[in-house]
Amino acid sequence: MRRGWVKASSKPNRLIQTLLFALLLSPTAQAFQVQHGGLSVSYSDPRDRLQLGTVFKAWDAAARDLKALGLPPPTQVRIEAASSAADFARRTAEPANIAASTQGAVISTQRLTALALSGRLPLTIRHEAFHTAQPAGIPRWLAEGLARTFSGEAASDPQGPTGLSRLSSDALSEELLGRNPTRLAAAYVEAARRTGQLVKRRGWKEVIKELGKL
Ligand SMILES: [Zn+2]
Incomplete structure (x- = not known):
């Protein structure tokens, strides 16, 4: 009787554990999300938070310059920062030396901290902003x-x-x-x-x- 009860209750627990584990490992799992006007940024590495100011500044300047050229970016754009280089490769199937990739209004980037350390973060945001706005x-x-x-x-x-x-x-x-x-x-x-x-x-x-x- 007791054995049966233990078995019956451990199954859903195991299922929940498996689901939670799958969610944590899921390439689309994003721990953090912030909104800046029409731009949303999601990221998994908590250290990426330190780069948000740079991202917003680069985005705002790019959006302003694109608008002045008659190419305003979409009103809603999402930046999804990968948690690692492997995560970025899995999401985009791009070569490792690629900084970011844009599909419509969704910009997938390498980890923001990694881009900042290589000095590429503001230029990458500006490059991808152009892609969201191009005809x-x-x-x-x-x-x-x-x-x-x-x-x-x-x-x-x-x-x-x-x-x-x-x-x-x-x-x-x-x-x-x-x-x-x-x-x-x-x-x-x-x-x-x-x-x-x-x-x-x-x-x-x-x-x-x-x-x-x-
Ligand atoms: Zn490009």
Whole structure:
């Protein structure tokens, strides 16, 4: 009788324990969430809280600059910071050297503290802000090049040849979409070089106006 009772009560307990454990291990489990206007940020590493001020400041400046260009970001955007590099890879299937990835109005990033330590946090937020606001359907090389020019990342690009200057625009887009970790960095530099020249020649407003017609 007693044995039967113990068995009957331990089963649901085990089930609850298993569910709790699964929730803790779930790649989508986020321990913390904060709201800043239309921007929500969720993160798992409590130390990431120290980076929220930097994130908000970079986001606000990017949103203001994008709006001035006639490209306001969506009113609701979510930043989901991974708990580790492995967590980021699991969520996005991106190569390890990628800082963030945006799908619509959802920005997935590496752990905020990791981005801050490598000096990439404000530029990454600004880069991804551009992606949330860019016109739908623009070619990948243009989207990445403009995001890197807008963010300021392109300003510290290496000056030497990328080895990709002869690629057509379509081939460059394919190179970026291929996500080959050893060639991706050069493809980003090449895309930024081409869009940088475009922006220099035509000006941001004119380029953005043309994008709307693509
Ligand atoms: Zn990008």
